[in-house]
Amino acid sequence: MSLAHQPSMWDLAEEATLGPLSLTRHSLSHGAWVDHLPGWVQGSDEVLDVLLGDIGWRADRRQMYEREVAVPRLLRWYGGGEPLPHPSLTEAREALNAHYGPELGEPFVSAGMCLYRDGRDSVAWHGDRLGRGRGADTMVAIVSFGSPRPLLLRPVGGGEALRFPLGHGDLVVMGGSCQRTWEHCIPKTAKPVGPRVSVQFRPRGVA
Numbered sequence: 196m197s198l199a200h201q202p203s204m205w206d207l208a209e210e211a212t213l214g215p216l217s218l219t220r221h222s223l224s225h226g227a228w229v230d231h232l233p234g235w236v237q238g239s240d241e242v243l244d245v246l247l248g249d250i251g252w253r254a255d256r257r258q259m260y261e262r263e264v265a266v267p268r269l270l271r272w273y274g275g276g277e278p279l280p281h282p283s284l285t286e287a288r289e290a291l292n293a294h295y296g297p298e299l300g301e302p303f304v305s306a307g308m309c310l311y312r313d314g315r316d317s318v319a320w321h322g323d324r325l326g327r328g329r330g331a332d333t334m335v336a337i338v339s340f341g342s343p344r345p346l347l348l349r350p351v352g353g354g355e356a357l358r359f360p361l362g363h364g365d366l367v368v369m370g371g372s373c374q375r376t377w378e379h380c381i382p383k384t385a386k387p388v389g390p391r392v393s394v395q396f397r398p399r400g401v402a
Contacts, residue, residue, distance in 0.1 A: 242340050291396060299398065314387070344391050
């Protein structure tokens with residue numbers, strides 16, 4: 196795979212390192228919340244270079260009404276026993292488990308990855324409600340690499356959306372009832388943007 200990307204002018208570290216988990220929590224309605232930390236992974240372009248390589252990205256298709264269409268992004272799923280493609284991702288999962296373990300009550304295990312190749316790739320409004328997320332509070336932690344794209348969140352059924360630009364090592368954690376009572380998306384954009392990889396850490400049984 197060969198995708199050109201513009202390195203960050205601010206994230207100039209040659210090797211990836213994690214900063215302190217000094218997050219800002221945004222309380223939402225119905226017991227939902229979002230934690231946000233820009234630039235958690237410093238030197239994030241070094242991780243992006245690895246993720247844009249041959250790590251087993253796949254192009255999926257899905258049924259849309261009466262026809263099958265391509266999913267507008269590439270996907271890669273790492274189960275709990277599968278080594279992650281960069282040591283900083285393993286360190287990130289360990290740091291998140293140490294920080295959120297007492298509140299979550301269980302570890303983050305899987306790592307789902309989405310590659311948004313350009314502004315045409317997207318994900319529609321949804322919540323991670325497959326498995327236990329459908330009926331119980333949980334957390335999903337997302338670390339972003341590459342060109343920033345906005346993550347939008349709104350209450351289920353519609354309403355004013357919150358906007359979090361995510362890229363270049365930014366971290367966002369959705370918790371409480373967020374997957375059930377709120378929904379999120381990455382919209383398409385006509386602006387020229389480079390590739391972005393989203394790494395989503397989830398507990399077992401949440402997808």
